[in-house]
Amino acid sequence: MFDAVRNNKRIVQVFLALITLPFAFWGVDSYFRSSSGTDELAKVGGSPISRQEFSLAMRDQQERLRGQLGREFNPAMLETPEARLAMLDSLVTQRLLLLHATKSGLTASDAQLIQVISSIPALQEDGQFSKRRYEQALRAQGLTQAGFEAKLRQDLTLQQLVQAVSDTAVVSGAAAERVIAIQLEERQVSEAIIRPEQHAGQLKISAEAVKEFYEKNRKLFEIPQQIRAEFVVLSREALAEQTTISPDDIKSAYEKNAKNYATEEERRASHILIQMPADAPEAEQKAARARIETILQQVKRTPGEFARLAKEHSQDPGSAAKGGDLGFFPRGAMVKPFEEAVFSLKENQISDVVRSEFGFHIIRLTGIKPGKVRSLEEARDSIAAELKLQAAGRKFAEAAESFSNLVYEQADSLKPAAETFKLPLRQTGLFDQQNRAAAGPLASNEKLFAALFSDDALKNKRNTNAIEVAPNTLVAARVVEVRPAELRPLEAVKAEIEKNLAADESARLAQKEGEAKLARLNMGEAVAISWTQPQTVVRQPMRGLAAEAQRVIFKAPADKLPAYAGTQLPNGAYVLYRISQVNSGAARNAADPRAKAQRGQLAQLAGAEDFNAYLAALRQRYGVKIDKAALAKGDDQDAPAPATAPSRPKKSGKF
Numbered sequence: 001m002f003d004a005v006r007n008n009k010r011i012v013q014v015f016l017a018l019i020t021l022p023f024a025f026w027g028v029d030s031y032f033r034s035s036s037g038t039d040e041l042a043k044v045g046g047s048p049i050s051r052q053e054f055s056l057a058m059r060d061q062q063e064r065l066r067g068q069l070g071r072e073f074n075p076a077m078l079e080t081p082e083a084r085l086a087m088l089d090s091l092v093t094q095r096l097l098l099l100h101a102t103k104s105g106l107t108a109s110d111a112q113l114i115q116v117i118s119s120i121p122a123l124q125e126d127g128q129f130s131k132r133r134y135e136q137a138l139r140a141q142g143l144t145q146a147g148f149e150a151k152l153r154q155d156l157t158l159q160q161l162v163q164a165v166s167d168t169a170v171v172s173g174a175a176a177e178r179v180i181a182i183q184l185e186e187r188q189v190s191e192a193i194i195r196p197e198q199h200a201g202q203l204k205i206s207a208e209a210v211k212e213f214y215e216k217n218r219k220l221f222e223i224p225q226q227i228r229a230e231f232v233v234l235s236r237e238a239l240a241e242q243t244t245i246s247p248d249d250i251k252s253a254y255e256k257n258a259k260n261y262a263t264e265e266e267r268r269a270s271h272i273l274i275q276m277p278a279d280a281p282e283a284e285q286k287a288a289r290a291r292i293e294t295i296l297q298q299v300k301r302t303p304g305e306f307a308r309l310a311k312e313h314s315q316d317p318g319s320a321a322k323g324g325d326l327g328f329f330p331r332g333a334m335v336k337p338f339e340e341a342v343f344s345l346k347e348n349q350i351s352d353v354v355r356s357e358f359g360f361h362i363i364r365l366t367g368i369k370p371g372k373v374r375s376l377e378e379a380r381d382s383i384a385a386e387l388k389l390q391a392a393g394r395k396f397a398e399a400a401e402s403f404s405n406l407v408y409e410q411a412d413s414l415k416p417a418a419e420t421f422k423l424p425l426r427q428t429g430l431f432d433q434q435n436r437a438a439a440g441p442l443a444s445n446e447k448l449f450a451a452l453f454s455d456d457a458l459k460n461k462r463n464t465n466a467i468e469v470a471p472n473t474l475v476a477a478r479v480v481e482v483r484p485a486e487l488r489p490l491e492a493v494k495a496e497i498e499k500n501l502a503a504d505e506s507a508r509l510a511q512k513e514g515e516a517k518l519a520r521l522n523m524g525e526a527v528a529i530s531w532t533q534p535q536t537v538v539r540q541p542m543r544g545l546a547a548e549a550q551r552v553i554f555k556a557p558a559d560k561l562p563a564y565a566g567t568q569l570p571n572g573a574y575v576l577y578r579i580s581q582v583n584s585g586a587a588r589n590a591a592d593p594r595a596k597a598q599r600g601q602l603a604q605l606a607g608a609e610d611f612n613a614y615l616a617a618l619r620q621r622y623g624v625k626i627d628k629a630a631l632a633k634g635d636d637q638d639a640p641a642p643a644t645a646p647s648r649p650k651k652s653g654k655f
Contacts, residue, residue: 041088041630044095045622049088051630058087075446084631092626096618097158108156113149116156126327132264139260162611186538188581189553190531194514196506196572203502210497214490221493224432225485229452231442231477232418232425234403234466239392242422245384253383254376261374264331268367269342270306270324272299273316276359292353292360299350299362306350306364315359328369338363396472404466407476411462414478430483442477445469452477507572514574518566521576531578549575558582 039051058078066073077083101107118129125133138145214221254261272295276288295313299306307323314320331339338361341354345365354361399421406417418425429438433453436443443449451457451464457479466474520527537545537553548567556565556579563579 039630041627042092043623043625044092045099045624047095047099049091049095054088054091054631057091058084061087075444079446081632085628088626088631092624093615094158096615096622096624097161098154099622100618101157101161106157106161108153108160112156113153116152117149126268128327128329129333131330131332183539185554186536186583187553187558187579188534188583189537190534190578190580192529192531192576192578194510194517194574194576196503196510199506199509199513200502202509203505205498205501205505209501210494211490213497213501214493218487221488223486223488224434226430226432226483227452227458227479228428228430228481229439229442229477230414230425230427230480231475232407232414232421232423233441234396234399234417234421234423234474235470236389236392236396236472238421238423239395239399240385240388243388243391243395245387245391249387250380250383251376253387254379258373261379263372263374265371266328266330266369267342267365268328268369269326269345270310270364270366271316271319271326271338272306272310272314272324272362273320273358274313274360275315278357288360289353292362296353296362299364303348303350303364324364325366328367393472400466400474403474403476407463407466414463414476417476427480430481441469442475445475448475448477452479458482503572507568510572510574511568514566514568514576518564518576521564529576534580546570549577553577553579 040048041051041054042049062073062075062078065078078087117123117134123133123137124130135145138148272292274288274292274295276285280288295309299309307325310324311320314324316324319326331343333339334342335356335358337354337356341351341361341363342365345351345363347365347368349365351361351363354363403417403421406420407414410416414425417423426440428440428442431438431443433449436449439449442452445467448464448467448469451467454464456462457464457477461479463476463478466476469475517527517529521529537550539550539554541547542550546567546569549569552565552567556563556577558579561580561582565577565579566575568574
C-alpha cells in the first residue's frame with residue numbers, strides 16, 4: 001500500500017537514467033506526425049526517424065558509455081558504420097513497437113506509472129516518495145511533469161509488449177535435457193607443461209637474423225609523428241563567469257519564483273492497517289471494522305505500545321515491520337482521507353478509525369517538520385548562478401557564430417578569438433594518433449582530433465574549425481609543434497629484438513616437442529611424462545584455465561580412456577592433457593542447481609528468437625525503409641558555418 005520501494009530493479013535503473021541524463025522529448029504523438037523538410041534517416045510505417053533524433057540517441061549513448069568506462073571510453077567506437085547502423089536499428093525497433101502498441105490500444109496504467117516513479121530511490125526521503133525531490137529533478141533537467149510521465153508511460157508500454165512476446169517462448173524438453181547433459185559434463189584431467197625456457201640452451205640468435213627482423217619490421221621501431229596543440233574553449237559556463245547580475249535582477253527572480261524557495265510542511269506518521277477493498281461484501285467490511293475498533297481500544301489504553309501493535313496487527317507489508325512508520329511526507333503524497341487525518345492531528349495524537357480505498361487505518365502523528373522559506377540572502381548565490389547561466393545561454397547562440405567566423409577567417413592564430421571573448425589559450429603536451437593521453441580534452445571528440453592531423457593543420461598550421469564537443473561548448477585548436485616520425489637505430493633495439501626472437505623460437509620448439517609427444521600418446525606408446533594430480537574440469541569458465549584449453553579437453557573423444565589432448569598457451573608453453581574419467585551430466589541433471597540456470601538461459605534464447613521473429617513480422621507489416629547513404633554521411637557536429645563562408649586569407653602567394 002504505502003510501501004514505496006518495489007522489487008523491479010530493472011525498471012528503476014532505466015528511469016533513474018531518464019532522470020539523471022539529459023534527453024529531448026517531443027511527445028508520443030510527434031512520432032507519427034509528418035516531418036517534411038527534415039533530414040530523414042529511416043521511415044517506419046510512414047513515421048520518420050530524423051537525423052536529429054539519431055544524433056540525440058548517439059549523444060546519450062556516448063554519455064552512458066563515458067560514465068561506465070571512464071578514461072577507457074573512446075568515442076571512435078561509436079563512429080564506425082556498424083555502430084551507427086546498430087543505433088539506427090535500435091531506434092527502428094523502438095518505433096516499430098511504439099507504432100504497434102499505439103495501433104493496438106496498448107498503454108501502461110496510471111497505477112503502474114505511480115508505482116515506478118515512487119520507487120525511484122533518488123526521489124525518496126526517509127524511504128518515502130518526495131514530491132519536492134521529484135519536482136526538483138524535473139526542473140534540473142528542464143523537463144515538464146507531463147512530458148516526463150508521457151515518455152515514462154511509453155517506455156513501460158514497450159517493456160510490457162516485449163515481455164509479453166519473449167516470456168511465452170517454449171523450449172523442447174528433450175532438446176533441453178540433451179543440451180543440459182552436455183553442459184554439465186565433467187572430465188577428470190591431469191596436465192603436463194612443456195615450458196619454452198626448457199629449450200633456451202638450444203638457441204643461438206645470429207646478428208643476421210636480428211638485422212633481417214629489423215629491416216622487415218621497421219614500423220615496429222618507429223617513434224610516430226607527435227604534435228603539440230593549443231586550443232580555446234567557448235562555453236556557456238565560460239560566458240557565465242563573465243556575466244554580471246544586478247541585485248535588482250536577483251530580487252525580481254526571487255519574487256517571481258517565490259514558491260521554488262519554499263519547503264512544504266511535512267509530517268511523519270505511523271499507522272496500523274486492516275486491508276479491506278471498498279467493494280468487499282458488507283459482512284467482511286463489518287468484520288474488518290470490528291477488528292480495527294478492537295485494536296484502537298488497545299492503542300488508546302497503551303499508546304506506548306503502538307509500534308508493537310502495528311508489528312502484530314498491521315497488514316501494510318511496507319511499514320508493519322517498522323512499527324507502522326511511514327516516514328515524513330508532504331501534502332499530496334497519500335490518499336486524501338489518510339492525508340486529511342494526518343494533517344488534522346497534533347503531534348503524538350492518535351486518530352479514530354480512518355477509511356481509505358485500502359482499508360481501515362489507525363494513525364499516530366509522530367513528527368512535524370514545519371515548512372520553511374529560504375530568504376533572499378540565503379538564495380542569492382544560487383539565483384545569481386542560475387541567472388548567469390540563462391544569460392550566458394542567450395549570449396552563446398550569438399557568440400558561437402562570431403567565434404566560428406573568427407577562428408576561420410583569422411586562421412593563423414587563436415589569439416584573436418581568445419582575446420575577443422576573454423578566454424584562456426590552453427596548450428597540450430606532445431601526443432600522437434595512438435597515444436592520446438597528453439591531448440587532454442581534445443582527445444574526446446573524434447572529429448576535432450582528426451582535424452588536428454589533417455594537412456591543413458599539420459602543414460599549414462591553420463586553426464581547426466570551431467567544433468561542438470558538448471552541448472553549448474565549442475572548441476577550436478591549432479597545431480603549434482610537429483615532431484616528425486623517426487626510426488630508432490638498430491643498436492638501440494638490438495637487445496629487444498634478440499629477446500623477442502628467442503621467445504618465438506623457444507615457443508616453436510616447445511610446440512614441436514609437445515605435438516610429437518601427443519602423437520605418440522595417441523598411438524598408444526609409453527611416454528615418460530610427469531602428470532599432475534587429476535582435477536575436475538567443467539564447460540563453464542574456470543579461473544586459471546584458458547578457453548582454448550577447455551575447448552581441446554572437451555573436443556577430445558571420450559569413448560576410449562585415457563584420452564589425450566594438447567594446445568599451446570599464449571605464453572608459449574605447450575600443455576598436454578590426460579583425460580582419465582568422464583562423468584555425464586545426465587545423472588546430475590535433476591539435482592544440480594546449474595541445470596536450472598541452463599534451462600533459464602535456454603528459455604531466454606528461445607524468447608530472443610521469438611522476439612526477433614515478431615520484429616521481422618512487424619517490419620513486414622508496417623514497412624521499414626533505411627537510407628544507408630544518408631546515414632553514411634555522418635552527423636555535422638561543427639559549429640554553424642559562417643553566413644557567407646569567406647575564403648581564408650592568402651599567404652605569401654602559396655595559396
